[in-house]
Amino acid sequence: MTDETTSRSPAVAPAGFARKYRGLSDRAVAWLFIGPSIFLLLAINIFPLIWTIRLSLTNYRANRTNADVDWVGLRNYERILTDPDIWNSMQATAHFLIWTLVLQVLIGFGLAYLINKKFKGNDLWTTIIVLPMMLSPAVVGNFWTFLYQPQIGLFNYVVAFLSGVDPSSFSMIGDVNLAPWAIVIVDTWMWTPFVMLICLAGLRSIPDSIYEAAECDRASRWRQFWTITVPMTLPFLMLAVLFRGIENFKMFDLVVQLTGGGPGSITELTSINLKREAFEKWRTGYASAYAVILFVTVFGLASIYVKALNKVKER
Amino acid sequence: MAEVVLSGLSKRFGMTTAVDDVSMTIPDGAFVVLLGPTGAGKTTTLRLIAGLERPDAGSVSIGKNDVGEYSPAQRNVAMVFQQYSLYPHMTVRENLAFPLKSPLINAPEDEIERRVSEVSSALQIAHKLDNKATALSGGEMQRVSIGRALVRRPDIFLMDEPLSSLDAKLRADLRLELKRIQADLGATLLYVTHDQIEAMTMATHIGVLEEGRLVQFGSPREIYENPSSIYVATRLGQPRINTLPAALFGGAPAGAELIGLRPEHIRQGEGRDAKVVRVEHLGDQTRLHLSLEGHALITLTDPHTPLASGDTIAIRPDNPLYFAADGARILQGA
Numbered sequence: 001m002t003d004e005t006t007s008r009s010p011a012v013a014p015a016g017f018a019r020k021y022r023g024l025s026d027r028a029v030a031w032l033f034i035g036p037s038i039f040l041l042l043a044i045n046i047f048p049l050i051w052t053i054r055l056s057l058t059n060y061r062a063n064r065t066n067a068d069v070d071w072v073g074l075r076n077y078e079r080i081l082t083d084p085d086i087w088n089s090m091q092a093t094a095h096f097l098i099w100t101l102v103l104q105v106l107i108g109f110g111l112a113y114l115i116n117k118k119f120k121g122n123d124l125w126t127t128i129i130v131l132p133m134m135l136s137p138a139v140v141g142n143f144w145t146f147l148y149q150p151q152i153g154l155f156n157y158v159v160a161f162l163s164g165v166d167p168s169s170f171s172m173i174g175d176v177n178l179a180p181w182a183i184v185i186v187d188t189w190m191w192t193p194f195v196m197l198i199c200l201a202g203l204r205s206i207p208d209s210i211y212e213a214a215e216c217d218r219a220s221r222w223r224q225f226w227t228i229t230v231p232m233t234l235p236f237l238m239l240a241v242l243f244r245g246i247e248n249f250k251m252f253d254l255v256v257q258l259t260g261g262g263p264g265s266i267t268e269l270t271s272i273n274l275k276r277e278a279f280e281k282w283r284t285g286y287a288s289a290y291a292v293i294l295f296v297t298v299f300g301l302a303s304i305y306v307k308a309l310n311k312v313k314e315r
Numbered sequence: 316m317a318e319v320v321l322s323g324l325s326k327r328f329g330m331t332t333a334v335d336d337v338s339m340t341i342p343d344g345a346f347v348v349l350l351g352p353t354g355a356g357k358t359t360t361l362r363l364i365a366g367l368e369r370p371d372a373g374s375v376s377i378g379k380n381d382v383g384e385y386s387p388a389q390r391n392v393a394m395v396f397q398q399y400s401l402y403p404h405m406t407v408r409e410n411l412a413f414p415l416k417s418p419l420i421n422a423p424e425d426e427i428e429r430r431v432s433e434v435s436s437a438l439q440i441a442h443k444l445d446n447k448a449t450a451l452s453g454g455e456m457q458r459v460s461i462g463r464a465l466v467r468r469p470d471i472f473l474m475d476e477p478l479s480s481l482d483a484k485l486r487a488d489l490r491l492e493l494k495r496i497q498a499d500l501g502a503t504l505l506y507v508t509h510d511q512i513e514a515m516t517m518a519t520h521i522g523v524l525e526e527g528r529l530v531q532f533g534s535p536r537e538i539y540e541n542p543s544s545i546y547v548a549t550r551l552g553q554p555r556i557n558t559l560p561a562a563l564f565g566g567a568p569a570g571a572e573l574i575g576l577r578p579e580h581i582r583q584g585e586g587r588d589a590k591v592v593r594v595e596h597l598g599d600q601t602r603l604h605l606s607l608e609g610h611a612l613i614t615l616t617d618p619h620t621p622l623a624s625g626d627t628i629a630i631r632p633d634n635p636l637y638f639a640a641d642g643a644r645i646l647q648g649a
Contacts, residue, residue, distance in 0.1 A: 207400075209396060209398055209400040210400055210402060210403075212367050212387070212396070212400065213394070213396060213400035213401075213402070213463075214402075214413075215366075215367070215386065215387040215388055216365055216367070216387050216388075216392060216393065216394040217393075217413055217414035217417060217463065218387075218388040218391070218414060218417035218419045218420065219388065219413070219417055220388065220417075220418065223417070223418075227402075227413070228402065231404045232403070232404055
């Protein structure tokens with residue numbers, strides 16, 4: 001049977017090739033396909049992770065490769081967890097994370113709810129609203145420093161116009177109290193559209209007939225919103241929060257461009273702080289321990305969260 | 316419960332007229348069945364009464380009130396949707412309780428629980444109360460959908476093919492159950508179906524729709540025995556009414572082009588010879604497929620008939636229905 005096929009169609013595959021590969025089982029073919037990606041994953045994700053954990057237990061410094069490397073055990077971890085600078089960084093990150101999520105979810109869902117109504121030109125509006133998210137974070141950070149200029153900045157001008165305070169009396173980026181909010185505002189401006197898009201997908205997944213049934217069941221608009229719209233969009237909303245949460249936990253570019261972590265270190269998020277330890281102070285071992293702690297934190301939070309998400313989806 | 320009056324109701328969607336000048340009075344406590352093929356405007360009529368569609372012309376009044384400006388929620392109608400439209404994120408119990416939790420009804424907790432358990436046992440879904448609505452079979456979803464209407468005491472129940480996904484036994488059970496509930500509550504009910512048995516056994520009135528127009532409205536007997544056109548006559552009767560050229564048999568009234576013969580209109584053993592093409596034993600009936608001068612017709616016969624294909628049998632019309640060329644009924648002696 002096999003010989004017959006090869007002799008009848010020698011042009012399809014050279015006899016040598018066919019003989020060599022015909023014997024592969026399905027399993028072998030599967031490995032052939034996923035092998036390269038597994039190799040890549042191991043090389044660029046798993047290996048560096050293990051290497052980082054190893055380095056975190058030493059006093060290695062990447063700028064002094066000739067120096068002796070000592071095994072220091074858990075001392076790096078001990079020092080990090082008792083370092084007040086790092087706790088400040090964590091607080092800055094928590095403030096940034098919580099407020100960006102709260103604002104983006106509320107505004108994003110609100111916009112999605114409005115844009116989901118049938119009106120003329122809602123596709124055009126969607127496109128316009130989505131624009132900020134297509135820009136480069138570096139560009140956004142850069143031009144928001146202009147918008148935040150006390151003398152010529154549009155942001156200060158608008159706030160002054162609405163509230164009557166002198167525009168040059170406050171500096172969003174320069175003031176210790178305002179800077180944490182300055183980065184929240186810019187990130188919200190840039191990424192609310194993303195949350196809106198995901199919420200929109202959720203809202204569009206609810207068939208009209210469900211609302212019609214609720215309408216016949218004498219549910220008010222308010223009740224329809226809370227008993228149908230919200231619970232049926234919740235899985236989508238939670239997914240958006242997961243994406244945004246992970247993104248903002250490692251936020252770097254936008255904030256570096258905007259405030260550089262300042263004034264002082266008030267907007268120095270953990271990722272900025274970490275980069276400073278690793279590539280300005282060159283404390284590689286110490287920074288590795290820092291990175292491991294951040295990794296465990298984000299991994300732990302994300303796993304708890306995904307469990308909750310699955311529970312919501314099952315409902 | 317209330318009387319529902321439709322007058323001059325019309326609804327267009329783009330170029331198609333879904334409902335065309337329909338006037339109909341659904342008496343208080345009546346069980347009205349709407350018959351008609353797909354696209355005849357049955358569902359649109361229900362949706363107009365529910366308030367899910369706005370009519371282009373005409374009015375709907377429920378219990379003497381013109382409800383033209385009322386939203387569905389204000390109308391107090393309960394609707395069973397053909398596509399079920401259950402709340403997928405809720406359990407069966409929550410689905411059934413949902414309408415009773417409306418502030419407009421505001422039923423107390425124990426009342427809600429009583430009605431939910433009553434309705435769920437009547438519909439044989441009591442054991443599924445804590446299942447998610449999405450974890451049900453099609454037939455179960457359909458019963459939950461019926462239940463969601465039956466827990467209420469609306470002015471009118473609107474049901475769009477509510478038994479279509481059920482198996483034959485359950486369908487027979489629920490037919491009786493629905494009829495019983497309707498009689499117990501004295502409920503007014505408008506019901507869309509394709510099923511002739513449902514129409515004949517449950518209805519107090521039948522309305523026949525043709526391309527959006529209400530072509531006849533009357534009791535099931537009237538619609539069956541005294542149809543106003545061929546179209547109406549073919550809505551009811553298994554096997555379907557046979558229509559043949561009136562000239563095949565003598566005695567047609569003036570203007571009659573077609574003769575309509577139901578099995579009970581065909582007397583066997585006398586008259587013209589027809590050839591037996593096939594004998595079908597369906598169990599509850601035995602069908603005789605005949606050919607008379609090239610015209611096919613189907614009638615019923617005795618289950619133990621000695622006839623077989625190839626035989627000949629004489630047939631004669633007995634008190635048949637006559638129709639004009641356009642399908643309109645021509646009354647004999649008129």
